[in-house]
Structure formats: C-alpha cells, structure tokens
Amino acid sequence: MVKQAHKIASQVATLFETSPLILDSGVTLSPVQVAYETYGTLNSDKSNAIMICHALTGDQYVASTHPLTGKSGWWERIIGPNKLIDTNKYFVICSNVLGSCLGTTGPKEINPETGQIYGIDFPVITINDMVKVQVGLTDTLGIQKLFMVIGGSMGGMQALEWLVDYPDRVGSMMLLATAAQHSAQNIAFHEIGRQAVMADPEWRDGKYQEHDTFPRKGLSVARMTAHVTYLSEDGLMDKFGRNLQDRDAPTYGFEADFQIESYLRHQGSSFVDRFDANSYLYITRAMDYFDIAARYEGKLADAFKKASDVPCLVITFTSDWLYPPEENKRIAHALNAAGVPVSYASITSDRGHDSFLLDIPEMDKMMTGFIQSAEARLMKDQRDDG
Amino acid sequence: MTDSQSKDLRPDLQLIANLIAPESRVLEVGCANGDLLQWLVHNKRVDGRGMELGQAGVNTCVSKGLYVVQGDADVDLKDYPDKSFDYAVLSRTLQAVRQPREVLLELLRIGEKAIVTIPNFGHWKIRLQLLMNGKMPVTRHLDYTWYNTPNIHFCTVKDMLDLIESEGLTLDAFVPFDAKGDQLDQSLSRANWGAHQALFVISD
Numbered sequence: 001m002v003k004q005a006h007k008i009a010s011q012v013a014t015l016f017e018t019s020p021l022i023l024d025s026g027v028t029l030s031p032v033q034v035a036y037e038t039y040g041t042l043n044s045d046k047s048n049a050i051m052i053c054h055a056l057t058g059d060q061y062v063a064s065t066h067p068l069t070g071k072s073g074w075w076e077r078i079i080g081p082n083k084l085i086d087t088n089k090y091f092v093i094c095s096n097v098l099g100s101c102l103g104t105t106g107p108k109e110i111n112p113e114t115g116q117i118y119g120i121d122f123p124v125i126t127i128n129d130m131v132k133v134q135v136g137l138t139d140t141l142g143i144q145k146l147f148m149v150i151g152g153s154m155g156g157m158q159a160l161e162w163l164v165d166y167p168d169r170v171g172s173m174m175l176l177a178t179a180a181q182h183s184a185q186n187i188a189f190h191e192i193g194r195q196a197v198m199a200d201p202e203w204r205d206g207k208y209q210e211h212d213t214f215p216r217k218g219l220s221v222a223r224m225t226a227h228v229t230y231l232s233e234d235g236l237m238d239k240f241g242r243n244l245q246d247r248d249a250p251t252y253g254f255e256a257d258f259q260i261e262s263y264l265r266h267q268g269s270s271f272v273d274r275f276d277a278n279s280y281l282y283i284t285r286a287m288d289y290f291d292i293a294a295r296y297e298g299k300l301a302d303a304f305k306k307a308s309d310v311p312c313l314v315i316t317f318t319s320d321w322l323y324p325p326e327e328n329k330r331i332a333h334a335l336n337a338a339g340v341p342v343s344y345a346s347i348t349s350d351r352g353h354d355s356f357l358l359d360i361p362e363m364d365k366m367m368t369g370f371i372q373s374a375e376a377r378l379m380k381d382q383r384d385d386g
Numbered sequence: 387m388t389d390s391q392s393k394d395l396r397p398d399l400q401l402i403a404n405l406i407a408p409e410s411r412v413l414e415v416g417c418a419n420g421d422l423l424q425w426l427v428h429n430k431r432v433d434g435r436g437m438e439l440g441q442a443g444v445n446t447c448v449s450k451g452l453y454v455v456q457g458d459a460d461v462d463l464k465d466y467p468d469k470s471f472d473y474a475v476l477s478r479t480l481q482a483v484r485q486p487r488e489v490l491l492e493l494l495r496i497g498e499k500a501i502v503t504i505p506n507f508g509h510w511k512i513r514l515q516l517l518m519n520g521k522m523p524v525t526r527h528l529d530y531t532w533y534n535t536p537n538i539h540f541c542t543v544k545d546m547l548d549l550i551e552s553e554g555l556t557l558d559a560f561v562p563f564d565a566k567g568d569q570l571d572q573s574l575s576r577a578n579w580g581a582h583q584a585l586f587v588i589s590d
Contacts, residue, residue, distance in 0.1 A: 301465075332455050333455070333457070333462060334465070336455055336465060336466060337467055339467075339470065341435065341453040342455060343444075343447070343452070343453050343454050344444070344454075344455040344456055345445055345454075346441060346456055347441070347445070348441065362445055365448075365449040368449065369448050369450055369451045370451065372451055373451025373452075376451070
C-alpha cells in the first residue's frame, strides 16, 4: 500500500481503492494518493502519534528540507529530536492535503479514470474531505487513536473536523490562529486571489498544463494579497516602514520603490515556483465553505458534544486580523460549554496571523505545558487500563 | 477539617480548598496563576477549570497544564451551561466585577454551590482610616489608590449577607477570617468589624 514516490521524497499511500472516497459534494474519488512525511518512531502500542495539519500553502515537509525550495521545514523549529515536539518520543505525521500539489491527489495529478491531468475538472473539495483522507492514512498506518492533532490556520480547521467527526480517535488537540467558520472578509480575500489567477491569460480556463503555460502573474498577485493578510500593520511598519528599496529617492514611477513592494514581489514570485495555481483555487474554496456551526443549526457547542474527553488548547494572537482572537475565543467558549477541557490564551504579538509559525516564547511555554499534561493523562489512562 | 497539605496555598485559598470534595467539578473564576486549581487537581483529583481576565495569569496556568480560558466574568459566564460544575469559586474577585449581583447569580446557575470570598470593607482599620484621614483607605490587602484600583464594588460582610438574603439564596457556610486565614467568631457584628476577609458558601 505504501510506496516511495519517484518525483518527491515523500512516502505516498494509496487509499480508497476498494471503497471510494465520497466527497461532501457527492462526487467520488478512487483511488486517492496521499503524500506524507513522518518523523520519529511509532511505538509498539501505536499510542505516540501526532498528526500535524498544515495551512493553506503549507505541505508535508513540516520538519525536513523542502525538495523544491531547499528551505527548512515550516515547523522545524518546533519538531525534532529533543525539540518542543520531541521526535525521540513521538511519531509525527504530516500529510499533504487533498487538492494540494506535492504528491497528493489534486488538480495537478492524473485522473485515473481518464488518464488526463484533472486540472479544473477536479471536484470541489471541503476541509472535511481533506480530513477523511487523513483518517484513511491513519488507518493505513494502523493507528487507531492519535495522541494529539495539531493545526494552525487551515490546519486548525482540519483539527476541528477531527474533533467534531472523530473525537474517539484523538487524545488531545491543539488549535492555533484558526476559526470555526470562514468569515465574509476571509471569503472576500480568497475571491480576490482566485480572480487574480483566473484573470491571467495564461490560466487558459484552468487547462494551462495542456497549453504548457502557467498563470505566474495571477498566482503571484493572489499570494501577495494573501500575504498581507498574514501580517499586521504594526509588524509591517516595524519591519519595512516607508523605507525605500536600493535607492535614496522615489523614482516617480511604478518600480518597487518601497521595501514592502519588493518584499511582496519576492513572496509572489517564489510562491509560484512551488505551488500550483489550480490547487490554490481548490484549497481556498474548501476554506470558504468551512462552517462547523452551520452543520449544527448554528450552535457551535453542539458540534463538540461528543468530544468531552478530548482536552483542547486554543491559542490566538492579538494582531491576527485574519482569524482574530474573538473567533478563536468563540471556539474556546463553545468547547467549554460542551464540557470539553479547554485552555484558551491570547498571546500578545505584533506579527499577525503568521505568529504561529514564528518563534514566540509564550506560545512555546503553553504548548509545552499542554503536551506535558497530555502525556501525564495518557500515562494515567494506560495505568488505569493495565 | 484542615488539610495540612494546603498550607502552601494563600490563606483564603486554603479555606476554599478544604471545603471542596475530592473528584468534584470546579470552575474558578478569576483563577490568577492557578494556584488553587493546581492544588485541587493534584491533591483532590478535581476536574478543574478556570477563567482569568489577565493574559499573564492564563499563560502561567496553561503552561502548568491547567485548563484555563481567558475571559471576563461579567461577559463570558453566560456561555457555560446550567449546573455544569459542583462548585463555582470566586475568590477576592466579586469586588472587581461590574455587576456583582449578576455574576453571583451566574455562578449559582453554573455551579451547584458558589464559594465566594470577599475582602471586608467593614474591617475596623478601613473604617478608621476613612474616619481619621478622610481619604479612601489603602491597606496591605487593598493596596490600590482610588483612581487605579480594579476594585469597583467594595462591600462589607453585612452587605454580602444582605445580598444573599434579598436574592433568596441559601447560605450554607459563612467563615470570617483574619489575615492569616484563622477563622474568627461568626457573630455578625464582630465579623463585620474584625474580619479581613470572609468566605461564603451559597446555593440557590
């Protein structure tokens, strides 16, 4: 079932071969490939697995060098031997989400039914669909119950889906800088990004692979817009201010006079080298559809009623205006109302939404305390069972 | 019932800790650094939850592995279901909330019993300071000046008992105590005059 992919370094599991994956849209997919990385060793009773759920443009390379960019894993600071999430103790799994572009089934991959690249014929997916694939992967690895699920931003949305639909398969849960629904503002920014991609003549109605083109400019603009939402005004002023880039005076033209412009252009152009434009459309759409409470007549607490045995930690950052503290607090209060043991803290940071990816000592302290208490709880449960 | 292990707690928290039954469900509103919760979780195996307004306190609690939510007693208690805890504890916080009566009623909606401690504004030193100096009293336990104090609704032991009576609530226990946490005579006028703080166990 598990084989090494030839294109990328990840392991790839082939799932849903005998019974297809039924998507929220009603469309079925079979088989489904999922590319994933693991760190550490699964123990004999398979009780030490931590699932890390990545954000919109993240990937499975959470703690190892990215094959396309050559950069460190996106949470390598946190995950590794003797690190905050100690891979001497834990078996960490991070899979590339359904619809993405680093080895998991998505618009860039071949449709097994037609032998052609899916492209824009790929079905629209949801966050819940992504989690169904993660659950399938967990099954394949023989893990009945994860020690912990951790996710930030879109990863937090996946973690919430685990909590709502698979509470028996999760020991504890860490949610960072996330939301229980995508707001109108969130949808608006995503729509700007999608329109930028689709307005690029090289997008070719989503069939750019057939034409051997790529909507670099559109995807780059989408990334630039999104990137601003990941930062904060104070953070931007602090880092760039109104400083000019490589010049002493403005040019009175449309060159990148300001450092922030140059920075954003770099963010945009480096992004298109590692991400697929259609994947960007599908994943942003999945996030837009995300609304946990809507499935429970608007009562978020009702979604968590079956999760009262799953301790949760919710962390938010004061300058995050994309998934603001109020939205995270709403999750914490709903968890509390449902009887879920929950901790919630708002961490002062001027680094905006991306704070969860950065070195924030307060966050580390809380994560460490939470993991230690989850460890103690697991050991107590094992003693009680034994 | 004195639990010798609770001696490492602040005196008022010791009194509360000793009243709480093992393995009960406890919500502490205004749990600060989580000293009481941590003690209860470890020594009485309670299912302890906290709410704290200050970020520093919440962060400390979470890094200790406690379940604490950053929240405001005046606003956020409404999210908790009825009778979801055996005890709702509010220690030296009632005087700092905007709506003490509503908060007290919320505690009783959420908990089977509320355990409340208050600093007693009727203590003779405070009365004397106001009388002698004609200025708002500042003591070791109430060490804020009038313009920067978080304490906005001071009351005396008698005021608290009046509120309990006027709301038709049941007073299950009343413990006036001094600065060391030693219990004082329960006679009302002596308690109102001599207690630094008082503890009330209330049910509806």
